[in-house]
Amino acid sequence: MISTAQILYGTSFALIIIGLYAVLSQRNLIRIVIGLNVADVGINILLVTLGYIEGGRVPIFAPGQPTTNWVDPVPAALVLTAIVIGFGVTALMLTLVMRLYAKYGTIDASRIRGLKW
Amino acid sequence: MTTWIVLFISVLLITMALAAVFSRSLASAVIILSTLSLFAALLFVLVAAPDVAITEAAIGSALTTVVFVLALYRTKDAPSADSRSPKNMADESGNAARSVQEVPHA
Amino acid sequence: MRKLTGLLLMGGFVLYLVALVPGMFAPETPVSLESIGKDIIATTERVSGSANVVTAIVVQYRGLDTLGEVTVLFVSALGVAILASGFKDNVFKTMFAADDGGFVLQYGGRFLMPFIVLIGVYIIAHGHLSPGGGFPGGVLIATAVFIVILTGESVKIPHRLLSLLEGAAGLGFIGLGALGFLGADQSFLANTLPKGEFMTLFSAGFIPFIYAMVGIKVASELTTVVAVLTQAPHHDTAKEEGRP
C-alpha cells in the first residue's frame, strides 16, 4: 500500500525534474520562466510533505479543538517564504524578458546572441 | 481516503506540468500553469497546510499569472485592437512554438 | 545540444535519486512529529501568544527570514521599476484603455474594490488566529488595485505615495523588531509587547503589528510592480496618458 507521503514525494520530484528539464531545453524565454515556476511548485510540495504526518491536523489553536496529532508547522512557514521569493524572481525575470523583447523583437533564445549556451 | 484524492490530484498535477511545459500555445501554457498552482493549493489544504494554500492561491495562482499575461502582451508585435482576440494570440504563439520545434537537436 | 544536456543532467539526477536516496521513498507516512516543530507547538502559547502556530513561526521564531522575504519583494519591485523605465511604449493604453470597458465593468470594478481591500485587511488582522496573514492579505489589496486598472479606468498610480509607504512599512518592521532590544534579552525581533488573551483578536503581542507592516509593504510593492508593468513609462508619456 502506497502512502500519502510517498505519492507527494514522487509528485514533487516529478515536477522539479519536468521544470528543470524545461529550463534547460526550451528556447522560448517565457517557457523557461514557466519551467522555473513548475519546479517551484514541486519544491513547495516537497517542503510541505516533509511536515506531513498521517491524518495530521492543521496546527492552529482554536476553542474546543483537540491539540493532538498536528502536522509540522515549520515546513509550512518555510514554504511561505519560498513562494514569496519565487514570485519576486519570476516578476523580475519576466520584466527582463519584456525588455529583451523590446530590444530584439524576439523571445527566442537561439536568436539572441548572448543567450546561446 | 485522503491518499486516493492526493493520488488523483498528483496525477493531474504531473499531467498539467507536462502540458504547461510542452503545450504549443504560450497563452494556454500560462493558464495551465495558473491551474497547476491552484490544484497545488488544493493539495496543500488536503495535507493540512492552509496557510500555504492561501498564499499559493493568492501569489502563485493569481499574481504570477497577472505578470505572465502582462509579459505575453508585451512580447507580441505592436499590439493593436485586433491582436487582442484570443484566437489571433493562440495562432501567433503557436507559430512561434512550431518554429522552435522544427529545429532538431542543435 | 541544450536539449541533450538537459536530458543527461535530469537523467543523472533521477538515477541518483532512485539509487541512493532510499530514505526519500521507503518510509510510510510518519505518524508523529520528531522535529523542532513539536517543541515549537509546545512553546508557542507562552512565547508568542499566537493561536496560529505557522504565524508564530513566520513572524517570531523565524522572523528574520520574514524580514529577508520582505526585502526580496522590496528589491525585486525596485528591479522591476528600474527595468520598466526603459520601455518606450505604454501597454496600459493598448491593453485595456483602448477599448471601453463599458459602464457595468467600470463601475463594477470600482464597486468591488473597497470590499476586496476590506477582505485583505481582515486576513491581515486575523493572521495570528486563522490561516492567512500579511502576505496573502497584501496580495489581495494589490489585486483590488489591479481590478480597477483591468476595467479600463484611467487611474493615476501615486508612485511617490507608494514608495513612501514601502519605505515607511519597512522601517516600521525594523522598528517593531528593534523594540526587542528594550526587552530582557536585548534581542532583535523579541516579542516584548503585552500578549493579551490567547485566541482572541487582541493578542499575540507584536505579531498583528508586524503583519500589518508586512501587509502594507507587500500591497504597495505589488501595486508598484503591476502598475509599472501596465503603464510603464510614467515619466516620458505621462502627458499622453492623461484623460482626454
Next chain:
Amino acid sequence: MVSPMLFIIAPLAAAFLMIFINRRGAALALSLLTPAGLAILGVSWLPATLVRAQPIVVASIKAPLGIPLSLDALGAGMAILVAVSSVLIVLYSSSYIHRGHHEVRYYAVVMILLTSAFGLVLTRDIFNLFVFFEILCISSYILVSWEQSGAALEASFKYMVLGSIGSTFLLVSIALAYKAAGSLAMADIAVAFDSAPRGYVIMAAVTFLFGVGVEAAIFPVNSWLPDAHSSAPSSISAILSGFVIELALVVTFRVLNTVFAAVDVLPLLQIIAIAGVLVGEFSAFGQKDLKRMLAYSSISQIGIMLFALSLGSTAGAQAGLSHLLMHAGAKSALFLIAGYFILRTGSRLIDDYTGLGYRMPVSAALFGLAALSLVGAPPLFGFFTKFQILAAAAATGGGLAWFGIASILSGTVLEAVYLFRVIRVLFAQPAERSRVEMDLPALVSVALFTALVVFGALLLPSLSSMIGPIADGLATLH
C-alpha cells in the same frame, strides 16, 4: 551593548530610508556612512571574536527553535572586508554612476546587497542562509542589468536562469537536511548527517554545492560570470568580483566543511578548483575585451583560493584567506580603473587603449601595480600570498597537490603574459597629450585599494596573529 545584529539591520534600514526620502544626497550620505560605521564596529568587535565567537540570539529564542546567528573571527574579518570595500566602491560610484532619478535606487540595491552579504557570514541556520543567498542573487541580477544595454540584459537573464536553478537545488538540499535532522540549525544537521546513510549525505552535499556554487562561481556552474561581470557597470563588477564571489566561496566552503563533514568533499573540491584555474586562465588569455579578461581572471583566482582552502591544512586555509584579501583589493582596483578607461575611450577593447597611459598616467600606474600584484610579482602582496599557497600545497604533498601547483604556476605565466600585454598597450606610443585623469573620488577609492595590494605585505606580520582564529572559522560552526 550594541548587538552585531546591526550588520543586518543598519544597511536594510538605510535602504528603506533612502527610498522613503528619495534624495540623491541623502542616499549617498547613508550609503557611505552605514558601511563606514559598520567597518569601525567590526574592527572594535574583532579582538573579542578572536578569543571566541559571539553568539547572537534573535527573537529571544534559543538555537534549534529560532534562528541562530553568530559573529566569529572569520565573520568579523569578512564583514570588515565587505564594509571597507563597499565604502570605497560607493565613493567611486558617486562620480561614476550617472545622475538620474534612478540613482537613489542604485544605492538602495547596493545597501540590500550589503545586508545579505553580512547576513551570510552571520547566519548559522541553513534556511536563513537560503534567504540571504536569494537576496544576494536578486540584487546582483538587478545591478548586472543596470546599464540596460543588450549585453547587460542578456547577461542578467543568463545569470538569473542559472541562479534560479541553483536555488532550486539549494532548497532540495535543505529539504534533505531537514528530513534527516528535524532542525534547520547547521550544528544539528551536522550531527544528524554523521549517522545518516552515506548516499543520502552525498546527495545533499552535491545539491548544496550545485546550489550555492552558482553564486560562488565554482567551476562547472560559472558560465554566467564572464558575461555578468563584464557587462555590469564597473563599480558593480568590482563589488561582484571584489567580495561577492569570495564571500560566497567562503560560506560555501565553510558549510561543506562542517555541515557535510560526514563525507570528504575536499578531493572533489580540489579537482574543480584546478579545473577552474586552467579554464579561467586559458579563456582570459584570448580575450580582447578588458573587462571580460578580468572576469575570466576572477574565475581562475577563485580556483586558486578554493584550491588553497580545500588542501585541508591550516597553512592552506590561512594562505587562501590572505590571497582572498589580496584578490579583493587588486581585482576591485582593476575593475574600477577599467571603468574609467571605458568611460574615457568609449571602448571596451584593449587595442583601443593605445597610449592611454600618457593621458591617464596615475590610473595607468595604479592599474600596473594592481596587475603586478595579481600576477604575484615579488615585492607586492600577491607574491607572498601565492607563495604561501604553493608552500602549503607542497607541504601537503600528493599527486593532486602537485598537479595543482603545476596548474597555478602555468596559470601565473599566462596571467603575466596577458596582463603585461594590457600594460604594454597602455604605454605604447604617446597619443595626444590631453589629460583625462579619473575624477577625484574615484581616484581616492582606487588609490586606497591599490595601497592594500602594495603595502599588504607589510601587514602580513600583524595579520599572522589574527589569521589563525579567522582560518579556524572555516572548520567550526560556533
